[in-house]
Amino acid sequence: MGGVCSRKRGNQVNEDGVRTGVNRRYSKNGSSKWLLGTPFFRTTSGCQGEGGSCPSLMELCIHKTCQDIDKYRSFSVLPRDISQQIFDELVRSHCLTDVSLEAFRDCALEDICLGDYSGVDDSWIDVISSQGSSLLSVDLSGSDVTDSGLALLKSCSSLQALTFNYCDHISANGLRNFNGLSNLSSLSFRRSYAVTVEGMRAFSSLVNLLELDLERCSGVHGGFVYLKGLKKLKSLNIRYCKCVTDSDMEAISEFTNLRELQVSCSSITDAGVSYLKGLQNLVLLNLEGCQLSAACLDSISALVALSYLNLSRCGLSDHGFDKLSGLKNLKVFNLAFNNITYACLVHLKGLSNLETLNLDSCRIADEGLANLTGLLLLKHLELSDTEVGSNGLRYLTGLMNLESINLSFTLVTDAGLKKLSGLSSLKSLNLDARQITDIGLAALTSLAGLSHLDLFGARITDSGTQYLRCFKNLLSLEICGGGLTDAGVKNIKDLTSLTLLNLSQNCNLTDKTLELVSGLIALVSLNVSNSRITNDGLQHLKPLKNLRSLTLESCKVTAPEIKKLQSSALPNLASFRPE
Template identity: 70%
Template sequence: MGGACSRKRDLVDDGDPRGAVSGRYNKSGSSKQLMFALSRSSSDALQRRQGKCPSLMELCVRKICEDIGRYESFFMLPRDVSQQIFDELVRSRRLSETHLEAFRDCALQDIHLGEYPGVKNSWMDVISSQGQSLLSLDISCSDISDSGLCHLKDCSNLQNLIYNYSDQISDRGLEFISGLSNLTSLSFKRSNAITAEGMRAFANLVNLVKLDLERCLKIHGGVVHLKGLNKLESLNIRCCNCITDADMKPLSGLTNLKELQMSCTKVTDAGIAYLKGLRKLTHLNLEGCPVTAACLEFISGFISLLDLNLNRCGLSDDGCEKFADLVKLRSLNLGFNNITDSCLVHLKDLNNLESLNLDSCKIGDEGLLRLKGLLQLKSLELSDTEVGSNGLRHLSGLNKLESINLSFTLVTDSGLKKLSGLTSLKSLNVDDRQITDAGLSALTSLTGLTHLDLFGARITDFGTNYFRNFKNLRSLELCGGSITDAGVKNIKDLTSLTLLNLSQNGNLTDKTLELVSGLTGLVSLNVSNSRITNAGLVHLKPLKNLRSLSLESCKVTATELKKIQLAALPNLVSVRPE
């Protein structure tokens, strides 16, 4: 939702199969810190809005944290009280290495310091002093190295260890966790230090149920060390572009495996053949892998499969008849493939299907006829297909449909009338220049809508009158319309809104900011490419929950934006222009 209203057209995000390339996992980048801050401030804001009265214990914990410098040790306190104090110090960013010493030998069970600043080897002495009480540890993005990991030998009951972005360790450091045989969950996501040789340490973790090695780029050949982990149920090797068919063979004996994430690897149909014995598999992600429809010959044997992602795999219609065997499927992603209406014939009997993604496939009106029997369908993605208004009549009986994306299709105002009976709809995306006020009027029966995206639609001030029917809207995007301040008057009473995008409406003025100042639940506001000036910024003061604000290509300065941020918008973490 930037000033230019860029859409998802460009690239696949090999870290997130639903969106475009993101920098949120860049260890030194601001995006990841932004996501952390947004999540934290959202929780705090929600609690304030709900007016929750803190308990006596909560008040005491907060007071102790405010005066933390007065206390040398919490050793004598009950463990649950020490745990609450520790958690609050982390949440409020008050925990320092000096304060950490007060928690020595407190028998804490959970130490979650992921992305916390300043965590280093010297912290591990106090962390390890929790001994056999410690059950869960997150030290992601820290500077802990091999010498720090060696302390974990004293925490033999550890069940959950998360050390994502662990660039400071080596194969030697991994040896120190090989004795943690009680581990059930282990994550080394985006850790360039993990190598095939280092994965020998995993062979002893016989109770491991979940292993996350996403974006570990040096593990080719190391998967062989997992073949004895018979309790393993979930394995994530997404975006490990070093993984090939040869790495699949050791997985063939992991018969308890239920979830396998391996998008953007080099696995082909031959590699999938090794997996044909995994009959308990329920979730399989092959997005971006160089497989063809021939792999369905083996996938159709996964009789428990519920979720299958074949997005961007280059499938064609040939071989798609095997989809008919996947009768338990609840979610199927076929986006960005070369399939046509002929493929959809084989989906018509998947009666348990709840989510279907056909984004950018060669699907037309006739194909939708094959979907009319999918009565459990809740989510349907048809963006960038050849679907037109006539085809939408086939969806009229899908009464459980909650989300449909019709962006960049051939649907016009007349087509939207065919959706008027789908009263379960909560999310609708019809961003297209062919949609006008008349199309919006046809949607007034959809009073349960919570998300409405009209990017590029030709909505005028008159059309905004219809928004009065959508009292439950939490997200509204009117980017690129032709509304003025007069039209915003019909939006100002949508008090449930948390996201509002009015960018590219060039006639909006400071009056718009005055009108939306009553939408105090707003978390994100975009009014880029408008006539808003520095003088209008004063109207933003009531929006205390605002975390993202975009006023690009407006007559505002970064200096004035910074002033209003410091003076009145405590939760604002993303501002454009900066």
């Protein structure tokens, strides 16, 4: 999070495929995450054992070996699983270099995950390819690998997963090196200039491919005709490929085993969606940002196996939603940023298996929520930027499985929050609105199970923070309204489960705040931007060994001092501002 607490504004597409600098395992490519995303962080520190327990002998040995990596020339005599652990730890700690990599030649490693790792180029591939038939997965996203490097991987005939996202030095000719890798089941080339019509011809021999991720590839139009032989394909991600048109959908309709199709922000129309009616195994369909009309709903109604449907930002109105009443398997439904009203929600009554519903920025008022009373399995409800007020919350009181509700920028006031106090399963609550005060926070004290509480913009003062003591299970807390001083932070210091704490925009906080939060040793992310914190206060952060993100923008803090703290006391700190 930045110095100014990040909040969505307007109708910008959430491009969650943008590179973040965080390593991504190949099995996570093409993620269908689009709502209520929660950041997950590794919290291991050094050789600390799991759950803070004493580390095992093996963990100590791995840690010591990594510390002394320059002393070893080869690990090829070690059992493969031990070499793999040493390799993974060096990558995790950013200590693997082109020199130390040589020690892993001929180690029969199975997984090489170097996504977004600095300095990776063709010279690294020589050692990587020496793993031979043992090598199963490789992630070289963001690297400087070229066609020559790709050619070296041809000898690794057992490869099952390859990830080359954002690799700008690979050409269409280089993709020909995939011929012979018939065991590949997962392939990802996000934002690749190599994936042209000619480049896609090289994928035609990958007959065992199950997952193909071509997100943000601008040259794929017309290339899907070469993939008709990939009869086993189950997942296809072509999000943000504006070049994709209706004719491409006709070619994709040949993939009858397809279970997941992500084609958001493309140029397809209702006609393109009509080609998908034969994909009876389709479970996930993401059409976000495609300009469609009610006619597409008739085609979608034939996909009775759907459990996930994203129609966000499609320009839809109330007309035609009665056609979707037969999608009884639907669990996740995203209708955000459409011109829908109460008339659309009437047709949701029969979708009794819904667990997630996103109505962000729709024209929904209090009475519209009456149509949700029968959705007893609902866990996540997004009502941000709607016309819902306190009276409408009475329709939610029977939804006892609700775990998260976003009421940001609505008309809900303190009085309305009392209606939520009986929702015992609630874990996450976003109250990003200035109508909520200390009194409203008091009404929520019975929700002891809350794990995420976002009070950005709410008028919470030092007095109101006393009610936070009830939320012992909080993992994430954001209070960015500007009303806190060090006195209020005293009521936060005992919330020892916190992994994320955002206190930005509270300009009266001082170094005392850092002293108060120094006992929150589970913290992974801390933001105290736009405050009066100075370099002198940084010493209080030394106990926070799990801290990976630190944001102190617009404070009297300098980057060199944070770097000094990072090198001496916070080895896991991977992101900090100012930098």
